[in-house]
Amino acid sequence: MIGLFKQRNPILWLALLLYAVAVKWIYFTWPQSVAATPTGGHLFKPILEFFAGEKDSSLQLRFIGLLLNLVQAFQLNGLINRNKMMGAATYLPALSYLTLSSFFSQWNDFTSWSLVLCLLLWIFQGQFKLYQTPQSRGAVYNRCLIWGLLPLLEPAALPFVLWGLIGIWVMRPFRWPEFWIVLMGLITPYYFMMIWNYWNGVGEWYRVVPSLRLYYPHIGEARWFVAMGMLLAIPTLVGMGQVQSNLRKMLIPVRKGWMHWTIWLLLSLLLPFLLPQQYGPGYTAILLPTAAFQACFYYYTGLRIVPLLFFWLELGAVLWLQYGSRIS
Numbered sequence: 001m002i003g004l005f006k007q008r009n010p011i012l013w014l015a016l017l018l019y020a021v022a023v024k025w026i027y028f029t030w031p032q033s034v035a036a037t038p039t040g041g042h043l044f045k046p047i048l049e050f051f052a053g054e055k056d057s058s059l060q061l062r063f064i065g066l067l068l069n070l071v072q073a074f075q076l077n078g079l080i081n082r083n084k085m086m087g088a089a090t091y092l093p094a095l096s097y098l099t100l101s102s103f104f105s106q107w108n109d110f111t112s113w114s115l116v117l118c119l120l121l122w123i124f125q126g127q128f129k130l131y132q133t134p135q136s137r138g139a140v141y142n143r144c145l146i147w148g149l150l151p152l153l154e155p156a157a158l159p160f161v162l163w164g165l166i167g168i169w170v171m172r173p174f175r176w177p178e179f180w181i182v183l184m185g186l187i188t189p190y191y192f193m194m195i196w197n198y199w200n201g202v203g204e205w206y207r208v209v210p211s212l213r214l215y216y217p218h219i220g221e222a223r224w225f226v227a228m229g230m231l232l233a234i235p236t237l238v239g240m241g242q243v244q245s246n247l248r249k250m251l252i253p254v255r256k257g258w259m260h261w262t263i264w265l266l267l268s269l270l271l272p273f274l275l276p277q278q279y280g281p282g283y284t285a286i287l288l289p290t291a292a293f294q295a296c297f298y299y300y301t302g303l304r305i306v307p308l309l310f311f312w313l314e315l316g317a318v319l320w321l322q323y324g325s326r327i328s
Contacts, residue, residue: 001315002298002308005091012091019095020070023102023315026322027066031057032109038281040112041210042193043152051110065110068118073097075121076288080295083128085254087246092298097291099311100232102318106280112154113281117288119146119153120160124260130171131253137181140168144185152189155210156274156282159267161186166263170256217272231317232290235310236265239293242300265289 005012021028034052039045052058077094080086086093101107123143130136147164150157165182172178190208197205243258250258268286275282298307 001095002092002304002311005095006299007091008089016073016091016094016098017070020073020098023098023318024066024069024108027062027102027105027108030062030105031059032061032065033057034061037061037109037111038276040154041152042208043149044112044115044154047115048110061110062108065108065114068110068114069101069108070098072114072117072121072288073101075118075125076291079121079125080292082125083254083257084251085257085292086296086299087249090295090299092295093292096294096298097287099314099318100287100291100294101284103228103321104280107284107287109281111281113157113284116150116154116157116160117285119150120285121288123147123164124167127167127171127260128253128257130168131256136172137178140178141181141185143168144182145188148186148189151210152193152208154282155212156271157285158210158212159270159274160264160285163260163263163267167260170259170263171253212274214273215276228317231310231313235294235297235307236290237293238301239295239297242296243293246300261289261292265293 004015034048034056037048037052039048051061051064073094076097077091080093081089123146126139126143130139133139143164147161150160168178168182193208194206197208240262247255247258265286268289271282271285298311301307
């Protein structure tokens with residue numbers, strides 16, 4: 001499987017679609033519970049109500065969630081290939097993300113994080129253009145405008161505003177004129193939100209900034225948590241080591257791009273403390289940098305049996321979580 005998707009063959013997009021359907025097949029038959037779906041921020045609530053209607057569960061929401069999950073896999077793969085972050089075009093990032101995101105049904109729901117992650121990947125692709133653009137005030141303002149919208153879709157996405165700000169000054173030197181443009185872009189959505197609330201007579205119309213609470217992470221059964229953590233952490237850490245050892249061969253924008261992924265991964269580790277105990281969909285933000293680094297583990301590791309072993313272990317864990325209860 002690793003050798004197949006390591007090739008650069010356009011027909012593999014079809015194979016990737018077939019793999020996505022096969023590994024997520026069971027989720028196509030599970031309607032998404034509307035009552036159990038987190039409502040997210042101010043902007044996501046009307047979107048959820050529009051698609052869900054008055055139903056208690058909906059297959060339509062599930063299909064939208066699965067479609068956006070597939071879009072994220074293609075965005076991730078295109079981002080890495082388009083910017084030559086692995087030296088050669090490959091389909092391993094999408095393969096890794098589709099596998100990891102199939103562990104739990106909540107990671108395939110339509111939630112606020114489905115939209116947040118698509119926006120983050122779209123902005124990430126635009127970050128590479130900042131390195132070569134001398135006059136980028138308009139681009140910086142547009143990006144900061146989107147980052148300002150993220151907490152309105154999902155309050156727990158607030159750490160990724162910090163990721164975006166750091167990313168601007170990773171790609172470009174700090175300039176005070178751009179700093180004020182950054183602030184204007186971040187404030188703009190809240191300015192119009194206050195105007196909307198005031199015009200519609202909303203009480204406390206000025207309270208538009210989402211509030212966050214700290215939660216104690218829900219671990220569940222310790223042995224399964226440790227086993228799953230090691231299964232994900234070992235290939236990710238080895239992949240980070242492989243990236244580090246190949247940095248000298250990469251162009252400067254590519255090095256900065258991998259720095260973006262590292263910062264994203266570190267900030268994602270805060271999410272278990274910002275999300276309720278059973279809030280599974282938000283953890284998909286951790287899976288995107290994990291899939292990127294695991295793709296490097298699959299691509300660069302010289303002893304081919306090692307990445308194959310971990311891939312089949314992950315795929316076996318996915319199938320066991322999906323069908324194990326039926327067998328036992």
